[in-house]
Amino acid sequence: MGHIFKEMTRKIKFSKYQGAGNDFILIDNRHGFFDRDDHDAVRKLCDRRFGVGADGLMLLQDTKNFDFEMIYYNADGREGTMCGNGGRCIVAFARDLGIVRDKTAFLAVDGQHDAVITNNRVDLGMIDVFTVRRDGEAYVLNTGSPHYVEFVQALASMNVYQAGFAIRNNEIYREDGINVNFIEKEGHGYFVRTFERGVEDETFACGTGATAAAMAAAIRENLEGDVEIPIRVLGGQLYIAFRKAGDSFTNVRLKGPADFVFTGEV
CATH class of the missing domain: 3.10.310.10 (Diaminopimelate Epimerase; Chain A, domain 1)
Known part of the structure; x- marks a missing residue:
């Protein structure tokens, strides 16, 4: 895949997770190695023929007052709205990185989310709906x-x-x-x-x-x-x-x- 990403000068480590068949590329971006504005790279990574292949990509980033921040991209390379299965997968990713243990509070595009994780099961809090x-x-x-x-x-x-x-x-x-x-x-x-x-x-x-x-x-x-x-x-x-x-x-x-x-x- 190197010829596709030749413009990227740094190797990026990623993990692949799936939640009920919804699959995602996850990147630990706490050091800011991945340029969150590089939408073309996101699109290429998500491509199932020429990249890793996924429904979406997420960056796990540091943020104040929360365990981490979730930045979500659709497979077309654009930053998206909240992804529920993505939220559950990034909680498992954070647990596997040692950032959290069995519970967390993190920030996403639609605000704060809390979650509890037991083995591979994630119980994720979603936003209230009034309309x-x-x-x-x-x-x-x-x-x-x-x-x-x-x-x-x-x-x-x-x-x-x-x-x-x-x-x-x-x-x-x-x-x-x-x-x-x-x-x-x-x-x-x-x-x-x-x-x-x-x-x-x-x-x-x-x-x-x-x-x-x-x-x-x-x-x-x-x-x-x-x-x-x-x-x-x-x-x-x-x-x-x-x-x-x-x-x-x-x-x-x-x-x-x-x-x-x-x-x-x-």
């Missing part, structure tokens, strides 16, 4: 990133790329973009598939999307109080918990696996 809009039959809400949630049938056989691309690029959402989630009732929980902006494709999981989908399901089912909803994604199983009062969601938690895959240098 849910409707777009026809769909629900639109921001769980750290903007999400569109539509209830469907026969989700397993649905062309999520085609349907999600059309919604993400329609006249309403084209300029700012939106993540598009399709959800179907399944046993005691739900099955969710997501087309992610920035990746511009379906991913195996989306943490903020699973959170948004669970909130939409709670509204649809008229649930109130303390709620936990199982959400199955293509890459595994997530659990979303919150306290619901009308369209307000507090004490929001995203729970699931965060696994180390490999490490290397570029």
Whole structure:
């Protein structure tokens, strides 16, 4: 891969983690070796044919008053909004670096997050949500990133790329973009598939999307109080918990696996 990154004069060590199939490149940037404005390098690293390959890249950086700061980039190289599965993976990364042990408080683009880690399971605190809009039959809400949630049938056989691309690029959402989630009732929980902006494709999981989908399901089912909803994604199983009062969601938690895959240098 050296010819691709010949403009980079310093070797950069990275680690690869995945959370329910949502995969990320993580870089310990506490010494500032990686230029956070080098969006082209981020895009090349995330490229699955010519780089390491990932849904996104994160820098772990020092910051005041918190254990660390999470800087998140989409696979297209641009800094993104909050990534829930990325947040869980960077907590595991920080634990493996010895920065934290079984709990942490860190800073992300949407503010403070707390987390508890047990082995490879991370329970991540998400932002409160107080506004849910409707777009026809769909629900639109921001769980750290903007999400569109539509209830469907026969989700397993649905062309999520085609349907999600059309919604993400329609006249309403084209300029700012939106993540598009399709959800179907399944046993005691739900099955969710997501087309992610920035990746511009379906991913195996989306943490903020699973959170948004669970909130939409709670509204649809008229649930109130303390709620936990199982959400199955293509890459595994997530659990979303919150306290619901009308369209307000507090004490929001995203729970699931965060696994180390490999490490290397570029």
